[in-house]
Amino acid sequence: MSDVVLINPFEVGPGDEAAALAYWERAADHLRRQPGFVDTRLHRAIAPGVRFPMVNVATWRSTEAFLAATSDPAFRALVGPELGRFPHHPGLYEVIRT
C-alpha cells in the first residue's frame, strides 16, 4: 500500500496566527504518536493576502490509518472546540506526477 498525503489549507484571520499555531501543535502532538503517522510539515505563507495563510502537509501510511487516528474520540475532544475557528479544507491525496 502506498503512503497517502494529507493536504489541509487553513484560513486564519488577522491576529489569529498564534492561536492557529497552538491549535496545530496540539493536534500534531497527538497525531504523531498514532499508528501510521509518517511526517508532517506546517507551511506559513511568506507574504500576506493569500487565501490560505497556513497549509499542513502530512504523510500517513494509509487512508485507514489517517481515518482511525482522526476519528478517535480523544482526538475529536482535543480539536473539536476550535474546529470552526479556522475554516479548513482537508483532503487525502496521492502523487500522480513529479
Add this chain to the structure above:
Amino acid sequence: MSDVVLINPFEVGPGDEAAALAYWERAADHLRRQPGFVDTRLHRAIAPGVRFPMVNVATWRSTEAFLAATSDPAFRALVGPELGRFPHHPGLYEVIRT
C-alpha cells in the same frame, strides 16, 4: 536563502480532470526548465467530494526565481487562455514546523 514552497490548490469540475492534467503538464514542462526550479509534485484527491481535487506542491530556490519564471510573457501566453477554467489559490510558503 532558503527554498520556498509553492502550494496551489485547484478546483476541477466533474469531467475536467484530463484537461486539468494537460494544463498542469504544459505549465510544469515550461517551469522545470527555468532558473531556480527545484521540484514539483502534483497531488490528486483519493476520494471524490473534496474542495480541491488537485493540489500542486513545488519547491523553488527563492521567491524571486518563482516570480521571474511565472511573470515571464512566454509562460503567461502558455497558461493564460485556461487560467480561469480551474480556479486556484496559489501561495508561497516556508515550513515553520515539522
